[in-house]
Structures are given as structure tokens and as C-alpha cells.
Amino acid sequence: MTAVAILGATQTKHSKSRSDANYMELAFEVVTKLLEETGVKHSEIDTVITASSDFWDGRTISDIAVQDAVGAAGKSASKVSMDGAFSLVYASARISSGAFKNCLVVGHGKASEGQARKIANAAFDPHYQRPLGIDDHGALGLQARAYLQEKNLSPEMLAETAAQSAHCYAKNPYSHRTTNWTSEAIQKSQLIADPLHELEIAPDSDGACAMLLCNEKEAQKRETSSIWLDGFGFATDVHSLGDRHLGKPSILSQVSQQAFRRAGVQDYREIDIAEVHDASSAQTLMWKEDMGLQNHSHLLWNPSGGAMGAQPGFATGLVRVAEVYQRLKKGAARTGLAHGMTGFVGQAHCVWVLRRR
Amino acid sequence: MKHPVAIIGSGQTNHCSRRLDVNAPELTNEAVQAACQDADIDIDEIDALVVGNMEHFEGIHLSDLWVTEGTGGIKKPQLKVATGGTTGSSLAQAAYYLVAGGLFKNVLAVGWERLSDSEGETTTGIVTAFDPIYERPTLAGAVSGLAILACQYQQQYHTTPEEAAEVVVQARKNAQLNPHAHLTKEVTIEEVVSSPMLSSPIRYLDMCPTSDGACALLFTSDPKKRNCAWVKGVSSCHNHTYLGDVVNGAADFKQTLTIAAQNAYQQAGIKDPRKEFDVVEMYDPCTWSAFAWSEALGLADPGKGSTIWTSGASKLDGELPINPSGGVLCTNPIGATGLIRVAEASLQIRKKAGDRQVKDPKLALTTGFGGSFWNEVMILGENR
Numbered sequence: 001m002t003a004v005a006i007l008g009a010t011q012t013k014h015s016k017s018r019s020d021a022n023y024m025e026l027a028f029e030v031v032t033k034l035l036e037e038t039g040v041k042h043s044e045i046d047t048v049i050t051a052s053s054d055f056w057d058g059r060t061i062s063d064i065a066v067q068d069a070v071g072a073a074g075k076s077a078s079k080v081s082m083d084g085a086f087s088l089v090y091a092s093a094r095i096s097s098g099a100f101k102n103c104l105v106v107g108h109g110k111a112s113e114g115q116a117r118k119i120a121n122a123a124f125d126p127h128y129q130r131p132l133g134i135d136d137h138g139a140l141g142l143q144a145r146a147y148l149q150e151k152n153l154s155p156e157m158l159a160e161t162a163a164q165s166a167h168c169y170a171k172n173p174y175s176h177r178t179t180n181w182t183s184e185a186i187q188k189s190q191l192i193a194d195p196l197h198e199l200e201i202a203p204d205s206d207g208a209c210a211m212l213l214c215n216e217k218e219a220q221k222r223e224t225s226s227i228w229l230d231g232f233g234f235a236t237d238v239h240s241l242g243d244r245h246l247g248k249p250s251i252l253s254q255v256s257q258q259a260f261r262r263a264g265v266q267d268y269r270e271i272d273i274a275e276v277h278d279a280s281s282a283q284t285l286m287w288k289e290d291m292g293l294q295n296h297s298h299l300l301w302n303p304s305g306g307a308m309g310a311q312p313g314f315a316t317g318l319v320r321v322a323e324v325y326q327r328l329k330k331g332a333a334r335t336g337l338a339h340g341m342t343g344f345v346g347q348a349h350c351v352w353v354l355r356r357r
Numbered sequence: 358m359k360h361p362v363a364i365i366g367s368g369q370t371n372h373c374s375r376r377l378d379v380n381a382p383e384l385t386n387e388a389v390q391a392a393c394q395d396a397d398i399d400i401d402e403i404d405a406l407v408v409g410n411m412e413h414f415e416g417i418h419l420s421d422l423w424v425t426e427g428t429g430g431i432k433k434p435q436l437k438v439a440t441g442g443t444t445g446s447s448l449a450q451a452a453y454y455l456v457a458g459g460l461f462k463n464v465l466a467v468g469w470e471r472l473s474d475s476e477g478e479t480t481t482g483i484v485t486a487f488d489p490i491y492e493r494p495t496l497a498g499a500v501s502g503l504a505i506l507a508c509q510y511q512q513q514y515h516t517t518p519e520e521a522a523e524v525v526v527q528a529r530k531n532a533q534l535n536p537h538a539h540l541t542k543e544v545t546i547e548e549v550v551s552s553p554m555l556s557s558p559i560r561y562l563d564m565c566p567t568s569d570g571a572c573a574l575l576f577t578s579d580p581k582k583r584n585c586a587w588v589k590g591v592s593s594c595h596n597h598t599y600l601g602d603v604v605n606g607a608a609d610f611k612q613t614l615t616i617a618a619q620n621a622y623q624q625a626g627i628k629d630p631r632k633e634f635d636v637v638e639m640y641d642p643c644t645w646s647a648f649a650w651s652e653a654l655g656l657a658d659p660g661k662g663s664t665i666w667t668s669g670a671s672k673l674d675g676e677l678p679i680n681p682s683g684g685v686l687c688t689n690p691i692g693a694t695g696l697i698r699v700a701e702a703s704l705q706i707r708k709k710a711g712d713r714q715v716k717d718p719k720l721a722l723t724t725g726f727g728g729s730f731w732n733e734v735m736i737l738g739e740n741r
Binding site: 002055058059060064065067068073075076081082089090092093096097098099119120123126127233234235237238239251254342343 | 359360380411413414417418419421422425426430431432433434435436437438439440441447450451454455457458459460482485489591592593594596597598613616617620727729
């Protein structure tokens, strides 16, 4: 892959319900803001990749619904029906091929317009698992229990971890959840899927995120240092819940190693900041271990609060990349890691390594 | 910077109305096994996959994650690209860019659709592509949009239903030579123009079917000594979300394909498409669209598209064979259909098209079509 830089990234303030806007308008909001911030005009954007889910949008070919909002009409564009972090792979490929000098990537999710648990249920094996009524929360509960047993940890650990996330997302102006919950309050929140309480599970949010990528030549036209997408890794694991041990290391281990290798990361301590999509506080712990970062004492871990603060569907992973990008740009760190997932309890993972140069 | 991209393997199931004997992972597995065998490659050598399927039609959310076990994608990088009718061609494009960009060497594109016992249904699904407040109550699925195209084309150029019928008559004849084709029964012009009206002027036999089927196509930057087809040009264009924005009749319908074609022709160095292409695999969801597309592609003057078929030039032994596979009119597993166009064209270039082989083709033109006038063009050639 040739050098690909991020020119800019924007996100909405995520929330439980954006009753003032449909999802096209959410996409339009972030794209408009992005063009303003970067000074790039619509006509200068060569190609667009969107991330959207037909089921979530209740709209088949969901990318068509947002094409006007993202300015894809008349252009070569495509879509990845997965979390936005995966869309960045396709976007990078389009730029690396030399066919396009830049690429706009937009992801959105409007959970308030759908029945989240019912939609999640429709992703399970249609013959054997869906009839059980299992959904993403149930699967997260199974995973959390398997993890606690595997590591011989008490459920209080989940609450403490969720409280650490709350401490961060309470400071994040874009976050859906805004309260600095204590672990006591978290343990008192409604039990959703044993052992997980409501505040130990990421919320269903409305939100969008837009990002503009460009090739080396375009990046060098800017006077400031750039943030580069230096390496990626992604892979899909087995589908059926019974076919993988939910408490043991996931395919994220393999995926993060691939990203490190591609980015030339020799030692995990080079990573200054990491943003992961943690759909539960068990995952906040698990993903860190899967990537071999648990002993990294000065790692800035999910400073935004992660997905525990906001989970706007397929925009969630893209928001992680945006959060790392913003912090690298401010000079808070030099090397960052961003993570996204698709599929319940993380069947598919995608990791990006970003650097400021 | 750009890696050259070749197609080295192609696999399809035998498309039909109902594959009740397999589920989706098993269906895609058939096509993947066939493609790997054709390419003489082990599944372990596949570096990444792009898969596509319309989950809404099937009523299976994240269907890509379910079929992983069938596609050989477990523990591998796999992306899902689903763009409606263009899904298959979008898959081909995604695979192309992943290889051309140097991200992966061997990329397998897999498209499929299996609607026979799903909870979804094509038209029910497609209806949701339309704006829920302004358009959905009045527009019905894919047929309605195409009927508007056909109506405007007919009004502008006075092409007759008999001329349109010629397209499917020839398609069915070609399909008889294709072991993968779904509809192979011969039809006469009489039968076509007297078949039940779906949405004027499109009659039942003017319209493509929906099929159960899968297609797998292997793209690589390192074909070694294999018999392969090279990708010479890739482009895509789409515009109107709302049908009401179509105000210039047939010209509006042809606009995005014209733009995409010109872009691809420039990349491949094509100056006279009618003369230079030896075979065309075109995405013809209905008979009438074939005329509009052939004009947008520069294969005929405006209003004269029908002459390619009525003159016999489009026949297998004609001057410009079109859809030797039988095209979309005979076979339409939606997630695969656009990919099948590229697969069939690659078989033609590689001289592996069996009884439907066109004589010595050097350059092949393929198109994909879908919602919002989405048109995708990919050109294949025998030389790098």
C-alpha cells in the first residue's frame, strides 16, 4: 500500500435520538463540517466510500440514500457494508491504485429508528440460533461470563472498568453518555444479560463520522505535518457462537499483529494511544489483552471513553480512528492505534496504526 | 504504483429458481471450489476476499459473516460490498482496487443470492430502496423504474415491442449453450409480446428472473504462467436518487453509463468501441434497457440500438456478440449477476467458454447496473 494520509475527520455529537434529523442529514452534517474544516470543495473529491447497514437503515442499498448527502452523485463511489474502519481499507486501496488522489469515507448509524435487538437477532444463524431469540446483548453476556471464568475475575471488575470508561466519556463533548458513573451506580443499573448491567454495555446511538483520505502528494501540499495510515490488519473469525471460545483471545490478536507488522511497529510500547470499539466493559479488558497491551503502563487507553460512551452503528470504528487522528494532530502523541468490529461479540476485527510525521 | 491485475479463475453454480439442497455457505462454497480449481490454486493462497449479497432481500443480517465458512474466508481478511444490482460488478471493482493498490496479491470476489426459502423477497426488498415518504407508495421494485426507461425510450425512438423481444429471443438461444444459465427455454417474438404485462411496456418475458446462485472470481497481480484475462479499464458512475429528477427522458437514463464508458475507454485506449470490442457481457435487466445501454456505450447511434440485435450482429457468430452467456435476462442471482458478467467475459478472453465461446476475442466489455442509475464498466483484454 502506498502512503495514505488523513486530511480531516469530523463526527456528530452522538445521542440516544436525533429526532431533528434523518440519517441522510446526519451524514450531510459531518460532510459539510469536514469540507469547511479542510477547505476542500466537493468538486475536488475524487471518490467516496460509505459504510452503512441496510438492516439498520431499513433501506436496501442504503448507500443510495446517503449519496446526495456525501456528494457521491456523478462520481465513482462504492460502499462497504461493515463498520467504517473496514471502509478505510477499500478507501486506501482506491488511493494506492493511483486511480484517485483522495477519498471521502462516511459512516452513519441511527439506532433510534430501528429495533436494535431484533436487528441483531437477524444476524445469528437462521436455522439454529435465531429461533432461540439471542441478540447482541445476550451474546455479550455469554462472552463476559466466559471471560470472567477464564481469568477467574469477579464481576466487580466489569463495573470498575465501566467506571473508568465513564470517567473518560464524561469529558468527551461528542459522547452520547455524559455522566461520570461510579462503579457502585453501574452495578445498580439494570441487569441486561448476566453478568452485564446496562452501564456495562455500549449504548445504541445516533451519529455519523466523516473522514477525508489523500495520497502523499496531496498531503505534502499542506504545510503542517500529516497523520498517516501506516498499517492495517483485518480478519473474520468463525460465525457460530459455539465454534469459538468467547472467553479466550479472539482473532484480534492476529489482526493487531498484522497491523503492527505492516506499520513497522517493533515493540508495543511504541503505541502511545489506542481507541477500541468495546461493546461491553468485558471487551474493554479483553481487547487490550488480545493486542498484547495489558502491560503497557503509559498507554492512553480509550481516552474518548470508547464505544461505552457512544456506539453509532457502523460509524463507531470510524469514530475511533477520528479520535486518534485528533489527538495525534494536537501533538498529544505520535503513534496511535484505532480498532473497529463487525458482527456480534467481534466476529470480524479491523485495526489501524496511525502516525504523525 | 499501480499493480497490473489479472483474472485467473472463475466458478459459478448452475443457477436456477430454487437451490433448496444447500444453504448460503454451501452455495458459495460450490462456486469458490470451482474457481480455485479453475485457477489451479489452493484456498490457502487466497490473501483476501470481497463478498456481496443483498441481506435485505434474504432477510439475513450480516449474511457475509454467515457464509465465511463456505467462502474459505475464516481467519482471512474479508470485506462485504453490497450495492444493489451492481453488487457483483462492485465486487469485481473492489477486488481490482485491492490488488491494483498492492494491498493483497490474490483476492477472491464472491457474489451470491439465495432467495428460495428466505424470509425476504426481491421486490419487497427493492421497494425499500425508494424514499419512504415520497416514492415508496407509488414505485414498485425494479420493474417500475425500468418501465419508465422503456416508456421514454419507446416514445422517443418509436422502437417496437417486437424489436425489444429480439433481445430475449437471442439471449435464450445463447443460454442453451451455457450450463450455468437459469432460463434456457427458447421463446419466440410472438410469445414475448403476448406474455402478461408487468408494468407497461415491460411484459413478463421482457424482464429478468431472480435466481439462486453464486459466482466466484479470482483476481491477482501475479498470474505466473496461467491463462488469464487482464483488467484494462475500470469505472463507475451513478446519479439520481429520486426518479422524479429524471427530466430528460432516455438521455438521463444513459448519462451515467456514457460517463463510465468514456472513462473506462480512455484507460484502455479504446477509440471505436463498436469495432474494437470482440464480445460484450452487458447488464440487461429488461429487453428495452439493452438498446439504451448499447447507445450509451457508443456501440450504436441514439435510437439505433435495436439494429445491433435485429441485424444479427449481436448473435454468437455475429460481428459483435452480446451476452453469449444469455445475460441477465436468463440468469439473475442478484449478488452475483454483475460479477457473472466479468466472469463470463474472462472465460471468453481465456478461451474457456465452452460451447458459447466467441471466436478469438481480444477485448471484452462488461457492464453492471443498479439503483440510482448506477453503472459500472470493466474492460478485459488478453494482453497485459
